[in-house]
Amino acid sequence: MDLSRREFLSVLGAAAAAGFPLGREANAAEVDALYDVPRYGNVHLLHLTDCHAQLLPVYFREPSVNLGVGPASGQLPHVVGEKLLKLAGFGRGTREAYAYTCLDFERAARQYGKVGGFAHLATLVKRLKAGRPGALLLDGGDTWQGSATALWTGAQDMVDAAKLLGVDVMTGHWEFTYGIERVKQIVEKDFAGRIDFLAQNIKTADFGDPVFKPYALKQMNGATVAIVGQAFPYTPIANPRWQVADWTFGIQETELQQVVDQARAAGAQAVVLLSHNGMDVDLKLASRVTGIDVILGGHTHDGMPVPVTVKNAGGQTLVTNAGSNGKFLGVLDLDVQQGRVTGLRYKLLPVFAGLLPADAEMAGYIAKVRAPFAAKLAEPLAVSEGLLYRRGNFNGSFDQLILDAMMDVRGAQIAFSPGFRWGTSVLPGQAITREHVMDQTAITYPWSTLTEMSGEMIKTVLEDVADNLFNPDPYYQQGGDMVRVGGLTYTCDPLAGAGRRISDMRLGGRPIDATKIYKVAGWAPVGEAAKDSGPPIWEVVEAWLKDQRTVALRRLNQPRLVGMEGNAGLA
Template sequence: MDRREFMRMLAAAAAGGMTLRARAAGPEGAGLYDLPRHGNVSLLHFTDVHAQLMPLHYREPAVNLGAGPARGRPPHLVGKALLSHFGIRPGTREAHALTFLDFEAAARRYGKVGGFAHLATLVKRLRASRPGALLLDGGDTWQGSATALWTDGQDMIDAAKLLGVDVMTGHWEFTLGADRVKRAVEKDLAGKISFVAQNVHTADFGDPVFEPWVMREVNGVPVAVIGQAFPYTPIANPRYLVPDWTFGIDEENLQRTVDEARAKGARVVVLLSHDGMDVDLKLASRVSGIDAILGGHTHDGVPRPVAVKNRSGQTLVTNAGSNGKFLGVLDLDVRGGKVASHRYRLLPVFSNLLPADPEMAAHIERVRAPFREKLAAPLAVTEGVLYRRGNFNGTYDQLILDALMAEKDAEIAFSPGFRWGASLLPGDTITQEDLLAATAISYPNVGVNDMTGATVRAVLEDVCDNIFNPDPYYQQGGDMVRVGGLEYACHPGARSGERIQDLRLRGKPLEASKTYRVATWASVSEAARDAGGEPVWDVVGRWLRAQKTITPRTPNLPRLVGVGRDPGMST
């Protein structure tokens, strides 16, 4: 090792909050990933990868407001409030992974996160010290990238098998269509990965579509893993893609399934959930007998489980972030037929601290090789940070909205409140791959509609209730629809139908009876599908190529009313 490399290691150690002694004991990153084993059952958990095989930057939210009793409680903490609550030192690697603070500087300092080749290395290291550890995939794995779109999810299915996933559940997987999902489960995953979902049934007779749960033995301990797919799939995504299946929270059936698993000898019962953390917290208080909920959907990186009391004791509720940034490690000490103690760590996956696993790297290279030229096609250069995460518009969302309004000559634009897509730093070239990482879905068509002011307001109210309804069971776990051209105020704590206020277009009040030209994409209706229209990546790509350089975007944010000093919002 030369002097430059030695000094680089020292700098990385200091930046990560580790002492020289801890780093000197082993290779770079040993202090972060040297996790002592606890107990006799280990569960490794990732979720919401959104088909990101390559390392990336991903900015966490500056606004994540909780509704009702969830206000100011995990996961609704951001920035300094989050660090303070969990006792994390600012300026460290972990602080960068969990917050938006000093994002650009920290991203350049600590490098990219995630990447399946680096995740594979971490999984193998942990399994070497935890014989029999189960690897659980919380869903949203087969969608979110160009290669996943072009291979119908096959790139991710093969990567998950190579990674050694034992059990998974789903959400965006269903947007590939029911036939594709069934074919993948019955053929591609058979004998390798169990796809579980207790809350998906046939619409005719109510039969289970997938295995509700599976039993796995870990070091002599029977462990039941129950699946909970996203309960609002036919609402948040097109119903026509899964026309013969029903979804729901299905609390009563879940309790029966837990009881069945216990009756058949399970000493540990885990719910692998894609509900969203607020829903899981409520569910944990009402369903008994679950030791832990390993959750996803809302992309919340939560460093410690929340212990929720219920009539049989307590349930640990976790959420393991998104985009391959984190791997959750839950170690359980099972004695006398029950969990006696636990240890949990949410490990950030820093690609410059974990060498790429050769086997996974070779798979990724094979997958990308046929598309390399298309993926790398340059569109424009960004002068500002591009991100899309938070309850309201991000700069990447704003870019999409600006492109829609310009290309479709629209006064107003709506873009879905999706939380996936890599963040880009100033000076980065926006490639076709980057654009598809923010737009690659199976219903991408852009439409232009004439809407009255009353309809525009009704759309915003409906989505707002999905976000800020105080009852988690009436939320859908996404973010607010992104809005271009239109200014408005939002009162999250108001009653349903009264949260959207003071709508204005170019400074003038929006008129309820007047018609406005509105550009949208990702409509879930069959009418929008049948109407056709350009895919959003063609529209935005054309605009980017014409711009060449993208100046920093200022997100069009609503004026918030009644929020006050909320730890879920950076001030």
């Protein structure tokens, strides 16, 4: 059921009267200022992405390091902190500053509260749909993975939540780590007749046949809009290939142009790409593929307060990215007249749980699906004296905790932890629960490893990941952030060429010997041979936390950066 503005304010008042936490500054005027988005045009799309299975409101700190190199230097999404506030016109200390930056995060988190949560998101979706006849809700992927309950239910909790939220169209990435059969089961049975799962760039490995529909045509208020799906192109590289052995991925730029042309020939008056490429890839793609009006992007978790317009041979394409963890909902209104888009408006809305009352139906569902796991999830393991977070090009304090735990428990000299972007934040003084640990580690290939590596091999690993992150051609950026490193220190020059970015590697102050063998701990191995190679990483971290009881402020092991002075991606 859609929720009118009058009904919304009635619910807001009733929630406040019942003691629902609306935040110290919550009032109808503030809610209207944030969430009253006037309708425009005749095609209406709502967009969320990268929620990483977070059904409840969370704390999530944005990065202080998001470096842009080459043409991306100083350009969105590689602008953080004060520079991002200036670019977007937000004031320091405001709700918007809290939503989009890491500035004063602890203070702002305590003032403005948690963000996201499907019950609060559902209220916002209903409010926006009430004034937008026929509006569609698009999900950019990374929805089924990132929490304990998603892992333990084989993503069923998120599948049912997406249907209840009213998702119409979806593409994917981490979804595929549940394996081909589970993905097909969900798409063919759970989603049948409800949600279009689209991916023009996934084909069968044997004959190159499409695995999913490449696009869907939707009729809305006298206009025909095509939604094209673009799944994460590097899934078999960033994640285990054995989980999707029968499928091929890739950007498939030429094929995408053909799909767009086919959609136009089939009557599409507007074309929107629902993408999980990452924003840098989308920006390049927009300059080379014609006929796409808007790219609604995901994967890199960039909450973009303003979209980027990219010119190409056919005109121009608007490129956006809608953040992560349920923090944001994008609102795209298109005016389609005489067979084409004549105007558009886009706004990204932060989802403040303290301002939006919980939708009763969604809240009831969440409570029911979490009930069997509630006691296990809530078990306190230790108390954190400092802020714990994951996000940033090189390290986060929760990543550092995982590194320290691996080195202590596994008896390693050096530790590597993947540069994952998902994972919630924990405020100082909070208990670290089992759920917090799973928020950082809940994957289908969680095994911890302990291997012997030469100094030469360690450098090769670091160089390879650095090239994934800092290659000036976005099409060669194939994963997340830089691998997190424990024990080892090093210098990084992002502007150097491949194989020359990493230098001055040291262990305990002594230079790493290329020929010497070192004991290295890690987790999340992508090779099939590494299955069950060691205990799941959450067992390692839980054991360490229980032994610590109180976790001191983590000292981040960050590389010394060269050539990044004045980079807009450094807060």
